[in-house]
Amino acid sequence: DTAVSQTPKYLVTQMGNDKSIKCEQNLGHDTMYWYKQDSKKFLKIMFSYNNKELIINETVPNRFSPKSPDKAHLNLHINSLELGDSAVYFCASSQDLGVTGELFFGEGSRLTVL
Amino acid sequence: AQRVTQPEKLLSVFKGAPVELKCNYSYSGSPELFWYVQYSRQRLQLLLRHISRESIKGFTADLNKGETSFHLKKPFAQEEDSAMYYCALSGTSGSRLTFGEGTQLTVNP
Numbered sequence: 001d002t003a004v005s006q007t008p009k010y011l012v013t014q015m016g017n018d019k020s021i022k023c024e025q026n027l028g029h030d031t032m033y034w035y036k037q038d039s040k041k042f043l044k045i046m047f048s049y050n051n052k053e054l055i056i057n058e059t060v061p062n063r064f065s066p067k068s069p070d071k072a073h074l075n076l077h078i079n080s081l082e083l084g085d086s087a088v089y090f091c092a093s094s095q096d097l098g099v100t101g102e103l104f105f106g107e108g109s110r111l112t113v114l
Numbered sequence: 115a116q117r118v119t120q121p122e123k124l125l126s127v128f129k130g131a132p133v134e135l136k137c138n139y140s141y142s143g144s145p146e147l148f149w150y151v152q153y154s155r156q157r158l159q160l161l162l163r164h165i166s167r168e169s170i171k172g173f174t175a176d177l178n179k180g181e182t183s184f185h186l187k188k189p190f191a192q193e194e195d196s197a198m199y200y201c202a203l204s205g206t207s208g209s210r211l212t213f214g215e216g217t218q219l220t221v222n223p
Contacts, residue, residue: 004157035213040123040215041198041215041216041218042213042215042216043158043200043213043216044213045210045211045212048210056210090157090158092158102160102163103150103160103211105157105158105159106157107156107157108157
């Protein structure tokens, strides 16, 4: 009964392809996030959704498009993949928008673009 | 704007030695500070938050508003403490958690 689950865990693909990473949380949380962890382990927020509504959209290329079909799911679709997109992508959720509580993270999805 | 700085990317100590992981922040309002930890092959998880004033796994962290710091300390490091540690800040308006660059702690036997 994993709280935040992401699929796939590993993804290797060619430049120019389109790929998706799925995320689901069974905690009943209202807010979900995508973070990117680069090769230097730096964690940076990309998007956050609250009850399916986009709240944060950092300076992320529009090749990245999050989709939240319901508040338990936040998927990340990436078009025209580039070498620099190689990273570990973490999904997370929190009880509400205030982030005064705890963020629960998925295990991460390691994307390698060749 | 909110910013978190962890000046040490790598920190290595011997088992039983004291350890301090530094964290400084920049935020104009009243921040909430957290420490997250990522053990090898595990997901990132909350270690402690300043508002709780708790000690978890022997770690403590005190918010020093004068020095804008939230250093993580443990008097006697253990090998199982080896992990990546992230300091994080949430502003009063909420909605985002900003992470520092992380410090990789290695505790040697």
